[in-house]
Amino acid sequence: xxxxxxxxxxxxxxxxxxxxxxxxxxxxxxxxxxxxxxxxxxxxxxxxxxxxxxxxxxxxxxxxxxxxxxxxxxxxxxxxxxxxxxxxxxxxxxxxxxxxxxxxxxxxxxxxxxxxxxxxxxxxxxxxxxxxxxxxxxxxxxxxxxxxxxxxxxxxxxxxxxxxxxxxxxxxxxxxxxxxxxxxxxxxxxxxxxxxxxxxxxxxxxxxxxxxxxxxxxxxxxxxxxxxxxxxxxxxxxxxxxxxxxxxxxxxxxxxxxxxxxxxxxxxxxxxxxxxxxxxxxxxxxxxxxxxxxxxxxxxxxxxxxxxxxxxxxxxxxxxxxxxxxxxxxxxxxxxxxxxxxxxxxxxxxxxxxxxxxxxxxxxxxxxxxxxxxxxxxxxxxxxxxxxxxxxxxxxxxxxxxxxxxxxxxxxxxxxxxxxxxxxxxxxxxxxxxxxxxxxxxxxxxxxxxxxxxxxxxxxxxxxxxxxxxxxxxxxxxxxxxxxxxxxxxxxxxxxxxxxxxxxxxxxxxxxxxxxxxxxx
Amino acid sequence: xxxxxxxxxxxxxxxxxxxxxxxxxxxxxxxxxxxxxxxxxxxxxxxxxxxxxxxxxxxxxxxxxxxxxxxxxxxxxxxxxxxxxxxxxxxxxxxxxxxxxxxxxxxxxxxxxxxxxxxxxxxxxxxxxxxxxxxxxxxxxxxxxxxxxxxxxxxxxxxxxxxxxxxxxxxxxxxxxxxxxxxxxxxxxxxxxxxxxxxxxxxxxxxxxxxxxxxxxxxxxxxxxxxxxxxxxxxxxxxxxxxxxxxxxxxxxxxxxxxxxxxxxxxxxxxxxxxxxxxxxxxxxxxxxxxxxxxxxxxxxxxxxxxxxxxxxxxxxxxxxxxxxxxxxxxxxxxxxxxxxxxxxxxxxxxxxxxxxxxxxxxxxxxxxxxxxxxxx
Numbered sequence: 001x002x003x004x005x006x007x008x009x010x011x012x013x014x015x016x017x018x019x020x021x022x023x024x025x026x027x028x029x030x031x032x033x034x035x036x037x038x039x040x041x042x043x044x045x046x047x048x049x050x051x052x053x054x055x056x057x058x059x060x061x062x063x064x065x066x067x068x069x070x071x072x073x074x075x076x077x078x079x080x081x082x083x084x085x086x087x088x089x090x091x092x093x094x095x096x097x098x099x100x101x102x103x104x105x106x107x108x109x110x111x112x113x114x115x116x117x118x119x120x121x122x123x124x125x126x127x128x129x130x131x132x133x134x135x136x137x138x139x140x141x142x143x144x145x146x147x148x149x150x151x152x153x154x155x156x157x158x159x160x161x162x163x164x165x166x167x168x169x170x171x172x173x174x175x176x177x178x179x180x181x182x183x184x185x186x187x188x189x190x191x192x193x194x195x196x197x198x199x200x201x202x203x204x205x206x207x208x209x210x211x212x213x214x215x216x217x218x219x220x221x222x223x224x225x226x227x228x229x230x231x232x233x234x235x236x237x238x239x240x241x242x243x244x245x246x247x248x249x250x251x252x253x254x255x256x257x258x259x260x261x262x263x264x265x266x267x268x269x270x271x272x273x274x275x276x277x278x279x280x281x282x283x284x285x286x287x288x289x290x291x292x293x294x295x296x297x298x299x300x301x302x303x304x305x306x307x308x309x310x311x312x313x314x315x316x317x318x319x320x321x322x323x324x325x326x327x328x329x330x331x332x333x334x335x336x337x338x339x340x341x342x343x344x345x346x347x348x349x350x351x352x353x354x355x356x357x358x359x360x361x362x363x364x365x366x367x368x369x370x371x372x373x374x375x376x377x378x379x380x381x382x383x384x385x386x387x388x389x390x391x392x393x394x395x396x397x398x399x400x401x402x403x404x405x406x407x408x409x410x411x412x413x414x415x416x417x418x419x420x421x422x423x424x425x426x427x428x429x430x431x432x433x434x435x436x437x438x439x440x441x442x443x444x445x446x447x448x449x450x451x452x453x454x455x456x457x458x459x460x461x462x463x464x465x466x467x468x469x470x471x472x473x474x475x476x477x478x479x480x481x482x483x484x485x486x487x488x489x490x491x492x493x494x495x496x497x498x499x500x501x502x503x504x505x506x507x508x509x510x511x512x513x514x515x516x517x518x519x520x521x
Numbered sequence: 522x523x524x525x526x527x528x529x530x531x532x533x534x535x536x537x538x539x540x541x542x543x544x545x546x547x548x549x550x551x552x553x554x555x556x557x558x559x560x561x562x563x564x565x566x567x568x569x570x571x572x573x574x575x576x577x578x579x580x581x582x583x584x585x586x587x588x589x590x591x592x593x594x595x596x597x598x599x600x601x602x603x604x605x606x607x608x609x610x611x612x613x614x615x616x617x618x619x620x621x622x623x624x625x626x627x628x629x630x631x632x633x634x635x636x637x638x639x640x641x642x643x644x645x646x647x648x649x650x651x652x653x654x655x656x657x658x659x660x661x662x663x664x665x666x667x668x669x670x671x672x673x674x675x676x677x678x679x680x681x682x683x684x685x686x687x688x689x690x691x692x693x694x695x696x697x698x699x700x701x702x703x704x705x706x707x708x709x710x711x712x713x714x715x716x717x718x719x720x721x722x723x724x725x726x727x728x729x730x731x732x733x734x735x736x737x738x739x740x741x742x743x744x745x746x747x748x749x750x751x752x753x754x755x756x757x758x759x760x761x762x763x764x765x766x767x768x769x770x771x772x773x774x775x776x777x778x779x780x781x782x783x784x785x786x787x788x789x790x791x792x793x794x795x796x797x798x799x800x801x802x803x804x805x806x807x808x809x810x811x812x813x814x815x816x817x818x819x820x821x822x823x824x825x826x827x828x829x830x831x832x833x834x835x836x837x838x839x840x841x842x843x844x845x846x847x848x849x850x851x852x853x854x855x856x857x858x859x860x861x862x863x864x865x866x867x868x869x870x871x872x873x874x875x876x877x878x879x880x881x882x883x884x885x886x887x888x889x890x891x892x893x894x895x896x897x898x
Contacts, residue, residue, distance in 0.1 A: 059895070066628060066896065073584065074624035078617050080591055081606060085614060088607025092676050095599020096852045103596035104863050106589030111870045114581040115877045121896040122578060127880050135877075166853070170675045171599075173853040350674040477607035478679065487614055494618070498625055501636035508634035515895060 007473050013484040014086045014476050019458070020488065021078050023451055024495040028072035028502075030450050033147055033194050034201025035065050036140035038232055040133075042225075047133045057221050058136075059124075060514035061205065064506060066121060071502045075495060086484070090465050090475035096173045097163055097180060098153050105149035113142030147197075148190050155186035157466050158457070159254040165378060167349055167368040172469070185250050192243035195236045196450055199413055202233025203446040206420055208510055210439035213430055218513055227424045234417035240410060245305065251460075252306035252314070255467060257392075258460035260317045261399040263302060264291045268316035268324065274301035277404065280397050287318075317396070321389050332389045338376060339383030345373075382469045391471075394462045402455040409449035416442060523861040531857040532847045533829070535597035538864055540824030542590040543661075544817040547702060549583040550657075551713045551809075552576050554706030556623075556650035559643065562714065562726045567888060570631075570897070573646075575717050575886045576710075577627040577898035582874075584624065596860055600676060600850035601835050608670045608678045609660065609686025616656045623649035627898045651703070658702030660686070662695035664827040665749055665771065667838030681839050694752075697745040704738035705792075705816065712799055712809035719885035728800065735796050749826075750775070755836035755844055762849065764833050764841040774830045781829070785822035791815020 039061050046054035080102060084091050091098075119127055119135040127135070156162075162179025163172045174180060206229050209222035251259045259265075264280055265272065266287065278295035280286060300310035307314070313327055323331025330338075349364035367373040383392065420439075423429045429436070461467060465475040523531065555576045563569035595602040606613050622645040629635045630642040668689065669681035682688040689695045711731040715724055754770020757763060767773070775782045795812030799805050828834035833844035851857060884890055891897060 063896070067632070070625045070628035073581075074621045077584070077588060077620050077624065080588060080595075081613060081617050084591075084595070084602045084606025085610050085617075086607075088603040089675075089677055091595065091603035091607070092600055095595060095602060096856045099592065099594075099596030099599050099602070099852065100856055100860055100863075102592035103589070103860060104592075106585065106592040107863060107866055107870060110585045110588055111874065114585045115874050118578055118581070119877055119881060122894065123881060124895075125893055126884065131880065169853075174856045174859065177859045354674060477610070478677065479607075479610055479685075480683075483610060483685065490614075490618065494621065497637070501625070501629055501634075504634040504636050505629060505632045509632070512633070 007476065009481045010479065010484065011472050011476050013481055013488060014479075015472060017086060017484055017488045017491065018079075018082055021075065021082060021491055021495070022454070022458075024491075024499065025072065025075040025079055026451060026454055027447060027499065028068050028075060029147070030197035030200040030447075031068050031204055032065065032072050032143050033197030034199070034236070035061060035068075035204065036136075036143050037198060038201055038205060038228060039065060040136040040140045041228060041232070043133050043136050047129050053220060053224070056514045057224060060221065061225070062120065063509055063514075064208075067502060067505050067509060069117070071498055074498060078491065086477050086479070087465065087475050088477040090470060093171050093470055093475070094157075094466055096171060097156055097160075100174070100177070101149040101153040101156075101180075105146050109142050109146035109149060111142075113139055113146060116142065144194050147194055151190045151193055152181055152183075152186045154457075155183055155189045156180055157464075158189075158461060159183060159185040159250070160466055160469060165368055165374075165381075167346060167365050170346065170350070172466075185254065188243055188246045188250055192240065192247050192453075195240040195243060196453060198236035199233055199240055199410075200446040200450055202229040202236060202417065203413060203442050205229035206233070206416075207440040207443040210436040211510070212513070214433070214436050219430065221514060223424070223429060226420055226429060230417050230421040230424055234414065234421055237410065237414040237417055241414065244407070244410065248305060249307075255461055256315050257317065257320050258394065258399070258456075259306060260315060260320070261394045261396045261460055262403040262456060263314075264396060264400045265302075265314060265316040266291050266318050268314055268319040268327065270303065270311055270313045271300045272302040272306075272312075272314035273297035273299045274305060275404070277408075278400070280400060286396065317393060321393065332383070332392050335380040335383040335392075336387055336389075339380035339385075341384075342373075342377040342381045343384035345377070380468060382464065382466070382471050382474070385471050385474045386463075391463055394460050399456055399460040402452040402459070406449050406452040406456060409445055409452075413442075413446065413449070523858045526858075526861075528854045528857075529848065531854060531861065532597075532851045534861060534864075535593075535851065535857055536824070536828045536834075536847045538867075539590070539593050539597060540821050540828070541817075542586060542593055543824055544820035546583065546586045546590050547657075547705070547820045548709065548813045548816045549579070549586055550654055550702070550706040551709035551813075552580045552583045553650040553654050554703070554708070555710035555713065556646040557703075558707055558710055558730060559646070561730055562711075562723055564722075564726075568720070568723060569643075571718055571720055571723065571886055571888065571891065572714065573627065573630065573643075573898050574891060574894075575714065578881070578886075580623065580627060584620065587620065597852055597857060598845070598847070598850045599852060600672075601845055603676070604670060604672065604678045604845060604850075605660075605668075605835060608680040609663075609668065609689070610680075611684065612656055612660050612686030612689065615687075616653055616660070619649045619652040619656070623653075630898055650706070654703040654706045655696075655699040656690075657699075659690050659695045659699035661702075661823075662692075662698035662745070663689050664824075664834055664836075665752070665754065666692060666694055667755065667836040667844075669839040670837050670843060671840040672837075672843040694745065694748055697741045697748075701738055701741035701745055704734045704741065707734040708738055708796060709809065709812060709816065712795060712812055715799060716806045716809045717882075717886055719887035719890075724804075731796065732800060735800075755833035755841070757831050757833055757844070757846055759831050762846075764836070764844045764846075766841070770832065771826050774826045774832060777830050778825065781822050781825040784818050784825070788815045788818030788820075788822055791818060 039058055042054055043058040046058055116135040116138040119132060120139050123132050123135060161183050162174060162176035164175050166173045205225050209225040212218045212222035263275055264278060276296045276298055279293045281290055281293050302314055303312040304310040315327065315329055319327065319329050321332050323329055323334060345364055345367055349361055352361035352364060419435060423432050463471040465472055559569055559572050563572045626642040626645040630639055671679050708731060711727040714727045750772040751769060753766040753768055755764055756767040756770050792812050792815035795808040795815060799808030828847050833846045835845035837843040
């Protein structure tokens with residue numbers, strides 16, 4: 001499909017560039033997703049009570065949001081267009097489905113966000129209090145709506161649904177918008193992602209407020225902010241855990257190899273335990289039956305959490321690479337064979353059509369509408385691009401450690417919110433020095449957990465850009481690797497410099513504190 | 522409702538929507554033009570602050586329109602997205618880079634601890650204004666003059682030039698559209714400042730620079746337009762779909778589509794009227810609306826000439842049969858139908874933008890206004 005050139009360095013650099021830009025973007029997005037709700041709540045308190053302290057609090061967090069929002073926009077634009085510049089074959093293969101959410105995102109969400117954000121920042125003295133409050137809520141809705149559509153698109157890549165392959169155009173085409181939009185993976189992914197943003201924003205507010213209390217500055221503002229953020233954070237973290245559980249169940253159903261990598265499970269078993277903590281061995285040892293140097297396992301919990309049955313069989317990596325007839329799992333070599341037939345049928349059809357052999361072309365084309373062929377061969381179309389079994393296995397250590405870091409930190413955050421809420425309710429916060437000193441240090445942990453979540457989602461599904469249908473080697477734009485290296489460096493330097501500037505500005509803005517508000521307007 | 526439309530009508534409907542977004546984007550690039558004029562129109566820090574804050578409240582509209590334009594193009598004509606973005610890699614990367622550095626610059630410019638210093642962010646804004654306008658204009662010119670690429674049977678693109686799209690700037694015809702867009706964005710910016718800023722010195726300087734930028738704009742635009750009418754264009758046969766070169770194709774398109782010709786004429790008249798009345802009438806501030814509307818109509822008509830009347834809108838000068846038409850590069854009928862329902866939201870979007878900005882623009886930007894503002898750029 002892509003000729004005989006060595007694609008490995010090209011794919012690796014293209015992936016590295018996408019990972020770099022996506023991870024930088026994700027440094028700034030979750031705070032926007034979460035803090036906009038908290039700001040809207042604080043402003044609601046101001047409008048309801050008329051207390052200028054609430055206005056001061058709202059404006060202070062809004063100022064920090066504005067700094068963060070700008071760099072989120074800067075790092076975001078490249079991602080939309082990178083699908084075309086670096087993954088052009090992907091763009092054609094899935095553009096009929098993937099483009100629609102991106103367009104809807106622009107029409108429905110970005111305009112809403114950008115219109116009302118202007119009123120949020122510049123409208124205090126120009127529009128009525130209620131209009132301003134409505135604008136703040138609309139910014140929160142707009143920001144989260146934009147997350148909805150890009151996550152619908154991402155969910156479709158993890159679990160393609162509502163589409164059919166058209167051999168004429170050599171691409172997937174949408175057959176049901178609602179199946180794409182309302183796919184369980186999409187709904188769960190959206191809820192899990194926005195609640196992770198809410199948790200991160202709550203931690204950010206608590207961490208910064210704790211610093212003010214320690215410095216004995218703006219104590220009233222800090223205490224109020226902590227109360228709002230702790231309540232919001234605790235509720236969000238419970239939802240985060242519930243949607244995380246939903247996410248694991250869906251992965252077990254649609255991406256079982258990813259689940260095996262997340263748990264470092266090589267040999268599948270019934271009554272599988274959940275690894276609470278573990279250190280993996282090197283690749284050789286892992287593959288020869290000794291995956292862990294150390295592990296702490298909770299018996300039967302993985303079977304129960306993934307399938308709702310503590311006795312259920314959970315497949316391991318070896319079950320996929322070698323196959324497991326007893327459990328009805330095809331081996332990767334078998335999938336490669338079936339996928340190769342699907343690819344060759346498509347190529348044969350295209351060649352016959354070009355040669356004017358219409359009878360042969362028609363008979364080959366008909367196979368793509370035959371359910372037996374679709375189920376037996378086309379389902380594994382993507383496996384026809386590489387004969388190397390290991391190519392289809394994700395990076396186990398990275399997926400495993402990222403998953404466990406995310407989960408452990410996630411539960412830690414729940415405890416963190418509960419403690420701060422407890423101290424806040426009892427009016428003890430100013431005396432709880434240890435927790436106040438700890439709180440700002442929890443902020444980077446929230447970012448680590450958030451990034452780790454995306455590493456699990458994206459690295460865990462490698463090599464697929466579209467699960468089982470399109471691997472990265474078939475999705476990449478045929479560019480010379482040197483160009484990608486140059487742009488990788490360009491974005492790495494630019495985003496690093498801008499991120500340093502952002503953090504520096506943020507720290508200065510926090511140190512300067514809020515402006516005192518006169519009057520009640 | 523949309524289900525009853527033919528596939529071709531849906532493709533045409535989406536070409537109009539994408540064209541409209543592109544036209545509005547060119548109008549909104551007054552922000553970019555303004556960024557290149559700060560040094561000419563603001564002679565001290567306080568005047569520059571007024572100008573940056575005036576533009577700073579609008580830059581996100583241009584940005585959002587660009588993103589939506591990209592999304593809509595991806596959704597409706599994914600083969601263009603794959604071919605052009607993947608093929609003309611360097612042009613698009615440079616354009617994107619110009620927008621990345623813009624997005625932070627307003628917010629970071631005067632903030633304490635901004636690491637790079639105020640001047641650097643102002644330079645970023647200047648670079649954005651210069652690169653984005655010239656490169657977008659040059660890239661759009663290839664819709665008429667063609668690019669060197671081919672597509673295989675699986676629709677994978679091979680670009681013939683190592684320059685990956687930058688080679689388009691070597692053509693005087695392409696470059697003339699890039700420069701026309703650049704000077705037009707500056708013309709629009711001067712008219713915008715005359716309307717949005719309540720400061721006599723800035724008004725006077727804007728008026729002078731309106732004249733200075735109108736002249737090169739007219740030279741480059743007329744060169745592009747007149748030459749366009751006489752070059753060979755990329756036509757395709759409606760039955761066989763075979764692409765051929767046709768003498769005076771774009772002139773023929775105007776002849777065959779009188780409505781498009783009318784749009785073009787109205788657009789050009791609107792642009793010129795807005796400029797002329799602003800130059801001739803004392804203290805006239807409404808020129809932006811005439812020139813802005815004229816810009817939208819003119820660009821819209823150019824997109825119509827590029828894509829309608831059996832014309833390949835993204836032609837390949839290397840392999841004619843790889844050229845993209847609205848028929849061979851679009852999404853499926855189902856997707857276009859679904860997206861058409863989404864397009865019904867557009868009037869609501871326009872309505873709330875209009876409502877919100879009407880409330881915000883009641884007070885012009887001035888020194889006094891900025892004194893009471895606590896979110897300053």
